[in-house]
Amino acid sequence: MHKITTLDDHWMGRPRSIGTALLESDGHYAIVDPGPGSTLHTLRKELGARGVSVGDLDALLLTHIHLDHAGASGALVRENPRVAVYVHKLGAPHMIDPSKLLASAARLWPDNLAELFGEALPVPESNLRILEGRETITLGPRKIEVAYTPGHAAHHVSYFEDFEGVAFVGDTTGVRIEGHPYVMPATPPPDIDLPLWDSSFARILERQPKRLFLTHFGFSENPAAHIAQFQERLHRWMETTEGILQAAKSDEQAMACFMATMRAEIGQHLPAEEVEQYVATAGLNLSFLGLARHARKRAQAAASVSKTTS
Ligand SMILES: [Zn+2]
Incomplete structure (x- = not known):
């Protein structure tokens, strides 16, 4: 069996x-x-x-x-x-x-x-x-x-x-x-x-x-x-996060903007009750924190490369 x-x-x-x-x-x-x-x-x-x-x-x-x-x-x-x-x-x-x-x-x-x-x-x-x-x-x-x-x-x-x-x-x-x-x-x-x-x-x-x-x-x-x-989608969300971080005046504003943007995207694909199911299961706010951390690491790495080459 x-x-x-x-x-x-x-x-x-x-x-x-x-x-x-x-x-x-x-x-x-x-x-x-x-x-x-x-x-x-x-x-x-x-x-x-x-x-x-x-x-x-x-x-x-x-x-x-x-x-x-x-x-x-x-x-x-x-x-x-x-x-x-x-x-x-x-x-x-x-x-x-x-x-x-x-x-x-x-x-x-x-x-x-x-x-x-x-x-x-x-x-x-x-x-x-x-x-x-x-x-x-x-x-x-x-x-x-x-x-x-x-x-x-x-x-x-x-x-x-x-x-x-x-x-x-x-x-x-x-x-x-x-x-x-x-x-x-x-x-x-x-x-x-x-x-x-x-x-x-x-x-x-x-x-x-x-x-x-x-x-x-x-x-x-x-x-x-x-x-x-x-x-x-993963790479696009990363790019979106980088754009949001550059434009936002504070971390709180960046997170709010990320949540609104992604909720709207998910809402184009799924009915409202399913949007909430996805958001809660995946922890959309935590996804922002993880992507923002990776974005900052990438920016730091890029800055240190340009410093050593200039
Ligand atoms: Zn999990």
């Missing part, structure tokens, strides 16, 4: 915001991105509805360690101490000791961190399987290849399974709620890096996956068209 199932974590009571993929292969079970601590009860229910318990899980495959993807990992290990937790080497220290991760999350969500993401317990080092990319994980007879796909986060990996040709890409190919045509960037601080991100698109496409699975949310059936649309 081989199956891939989408589990809806109903984050903040909203369907199709955060999804966990359940992979089953001849009685072996893995999940990709268990989601945050705040939706652990929903995950348990979703698994139970498929006749699977937390104790049945052999592996957690983490695309990256952001709380909306990996926050529940420590609690799952506590419940099932034999589960293996796969994570990139740059993310691993923050799974063992999440205090820095939680401190930086508290800066981004000062008012409601616990409500949004719940608890993030540490993962014992002995449960971690450290990845760099190019590994092959076996789940029963199924083989899952790992590729290093930074850009959204420096420690982001994607997983490619060989039975159905599905690529689990986390946030590398943006936010696209299953069934909708619009693909939206999610670019929170501090790691956003467009040149690295471009190389990750190439790394995904060269494996010719048949379908993508996005944490936000679900399957996308045409990987090449999806990535082409996303890559073009």
